[in-house]
Amino acid sequence: MIVHTQEPILEVHDLMVTYGRKPVLWGVDFTLPSGCIAGIVGPNGAGKSTLLKTIMGLITPSSGYIKLFDRSLDEVRSQVSYVPQRESVDWDFPVSVLDVVLMGRYGKVGLLRNTGPRDRDIAMDCLDKVGMSAYTKRQISQLSGGQQQRVFLARALAQEADLYFMDEPFAGVDAATEQTIIALLREMASAGKTIVVVHHDLQSARAYFDWIVLLNMHLVAAGPTNEVFTEETIQQAYGGRLNLLSQVGDVMEKRAFPSRER
Amino acid sequence: METLLDFLTLSDPNVRYVVLGNVLLSSSAAMVGAFILLQKKALIGDAVSHAVLPGICAAFLFSGSKNIGFMLSGAFVTGWLALLAIDYITAHSKVKKDAAIGLVLSVFFGVGMVMMTYIQQSGNAAQSGLDHFLFGKAATLVGTDLLIFSILAVVLLVVVGLFFKSFTLVAFDRPYAQALGYPVRKLDLLLTSLTVLAVVTGITAVGVVLMAAMLITPAAAARYWTNNIRRMVWLAVGFGAFAGLAGAYISYAAPAMPTGPWMVVVSSAIAFFSFFFAPTKGIVPKMYTQHKNQRIIAEENTLKRFYHLGERNSHFLGLRNADELFAKDELNASSSSSRAALKRLATKKLVVSDGQQWRLTDIGWQKATRIVRLHRLWELYLTKYMNIAADHVHDDAETIEHIITPELERELEHQLGYPDKDPHNTEIPKI
Numbered sequence: 001m002i003v004h005t006q007e008p009i010l011e012v013h014d015l016m017v018t019y020g021r022k023p024v025l026w027g028v029d030f031t032l033p034s035g036c037i038a039g040i041v042g043p044n045g046a047g048k049s050t051l052l053k054t055i056m057g058l059i060t061p062s063s064g065y066i067k068l069f070d071r072s073l074d075e076v077r078s079q080v081s082y083v084p085q086r087e088s089v090d091w092d093f094p095v096s097v098l099d100v101v102l103m104g105r106y107g108k109v110g111l112l113r114n115t116g117p118r119d120r121d122i123a124m125d126c127l128d129k130v131g132m133s134a135y136t137k138r139q140i141s142q143l144s145g146g147q148q149q150r151v152f153l154a155r156a157l158a159q160e161a162d163l164y165f166m167d168e169p170f171a172g173v174d175a176a177t178e179q180t181i182i183a184l185l186r187e188m189a190s191a192g193k194t195i196v197v198v199h200h201d202l203q204s205a206r207a208y209f210d211w212i213v214l215l216n217m218h219l220v221a222a223g224p225t226n227e228v229f230t231e232e233t234i235q236q237a238y239g240g241r242l243n244l245l246s247q248v249g250d251v252m253e254k255r256a257f258p259s260r261e262r
Numbered sequence: 263m264e265t266l267l268d269f270l271t272l273s274d275p276n277v278r279y280v281v282l283g284n285v286l287l288s289s290s291a292a293m294v295g296a297f298i299l300l301q302k303k304a305l306i307g308d309a310v311s312h313a314v315l316p317g318i319c320a321a322f323l324f325s326g327s328k329n330i331g332f333m334l335s336g337a338f339v340t341g342w343l344a345l346l347a348i349d350y351i352t353a354h355s356k357v358k359k360d361a362a363i364g365l366v367l368s369v370f371f372g373v374g375m376v377m378m379t380y381i382q383q384s385g386n387a388a389q390s391g392l393d394h395f396l397f398g399k400a401a402t403l404v405g406t407d408l409l410i411f412s413i414l415a416v417v418l419l420v421v422v423g424l425f426f427k428s429f430t431l432v433a434f435d436r437p438y439a440q441a442l443g444y445p446v447r448k449l450d451l452l453l454t455s456l457t458v459l460a461v462v463t464g465i466t467a468v469g470v471v472l473m474a475a476m477l478i479t480p481a482a483a484a485r486y487w488t489n490n491i492r493r494m495v496w497l498a499v500g501f502g503a504f505a506g507l508a509g510a511y512i513s514y515a516a517p518a519m520p521t522g523p524w525m526v527v528v529s530s531a532i533a534f535f536s537f538f539f540a541p542t543k544g545i546v547p548k549m550y551t552q553h554k555n556q557r558i559i560a561e562e563n564t565l566k567r568f569y570h571l572g573e574r575n576s577h578f579l580g581l582r583n584a585d586e587l588f589a590k591d592e593l594n595a596s597s598s599s600s601r602a603a604l605k606r607l608a609t610k611k612l613v614v615s616d617g618q619q620w621r622l623t624d625i626g627w628q629k630a631t632r633i634v635r636l637h638r639l640w641e642l643y644l645t646k647y648m649n650i651a652a653d654h655v656h657d658d659a660e661t662i663e664h665i666i667t668p669e670l671e672r673e674l675e676h677q678l679g680y681p682d683k684d685p686h687n688t689e690i691p692k693i
Binding site for chain 2: 053056057058074077080082084088089090093094095096099100103106107111112114115139141155159
């Protein structure tokens, strides 16, 4: 079941993504309304992170397109913020917590200019919002998993965007951090921001998100949580009835077949 | 001594040039190297520095002279070709990146050596001194050449300074940089060009074989001293400059000595010193911490021993002889280390001795009580909250008793509801 929305803030149109020749996302097509907290939910290997990376322009789709604010990503980059997976960086890097959060300002100041006192104030403010203002000077290798996630979140906040994409912000964090994060997301949503979160925990998904995109290599369901997040759709996404789909993908990879005829 | 004085006062204009050139090139190489290291591309620097050799030889064959402009252009071209080859092989074949780097490095260097041998056999008079490009000779840095190298070095320093922020961002979190709209590919291109440029700048003084060491070693050493990227880069620059200076001096004092290898020896010495002695990260400070911990454990175990002996007859401050104290099976430590621990306890006034026997002082007794108390509290915590059987908790508590802070102690007590008995039904002492 796919519920579309009028005047969407994000439109994913007939998206197909392949790694090498092997398709990982088939014909994904959905829209999101502005001001919602949307969860991209699905089993391991469903292509959730891939979808997010494709939206952020880190992966080029083999067909289909994505529109944000009814424009292409390059036109609205300053309004879009991204939180990569925590494990994607080397936390032994020689920078402090404040240095990382200031990176959120790099998009605004541009390639050559340095961040100024105003950027510093914004960064401090964002650290305060995630409850990390006591750790400003701390070297990042000394942070716990939950603290690392908060720093990443503060960095995204420092971008002062309208649309946020977060890749597994709740993975491997303590309960206190999870509560801080979800409270912050709700506050942001009520201020009119839109937040898209990749999430793998079915239990909390219903409570956290008011819009759900249920994914398992193809789109299973998308729409308001209480309408589309049902026993039936969850079973469809997690039930493992996709053997045929992945077998076809394997054949395409083996025969080096293109995902579209031309 | 006189040579050192001559050298340091830079009275000889030739020396002045050589020193200036050397310091500039080694510090700029170190600055670029810091980012290569942070981007985990150290091997690439090695490949590039070897790959410039065929370029130099080709330039010589083409021009028939050792014109520095031609040489540098040739070096730049083959250095770049090597990078492209590595990228191409990695992207379009089953060969993994490390293998591709090794392959390209040896093929380019091999071709370079063949060309150089050919030139040397050809009897061309202009070729003498071409082999300096292999290991470098700072003394060959004179006049206009030096000017060119200095300009290149300054360009390197300025460009890296300008893009400091961007290089840091890309090295730390590449996808995020891309998401911010940073031209990541172009920044990569810039950094690799700077790498080639740094190598090219260094080849006359250091030589192609060892230039990679001048890129990476100062940065690797600097990483040991700080967790601040700005400080790390400046330290790397400082280490590089010092190595350059030292190399120039050695080949000034002993003209038969090649500059490059000596610069590398000096910077390696700095690196080794850092690996061993840098505070907190060095091997020696780490060993010292371990040693200190062992001493604390031995001391506290000895105090505990006094307590256990006292517990038998509720006479905690009684005199104990060596046989009682050093019963080996109970203390799990050699008697020599226990004796040493006892001596240290005596100097700390935690025990007193009448020469043959020892007893606890009041403060010593308090300390001993606290350790036993922490041991038993932790045992109770393990059985109560972690569902570990009572006969399995002792060994764990043996370690934990030494590290629990007063805050943790209060928290532990609170969570356990201020208990009186441990899981073995012995009393948890209170101070």
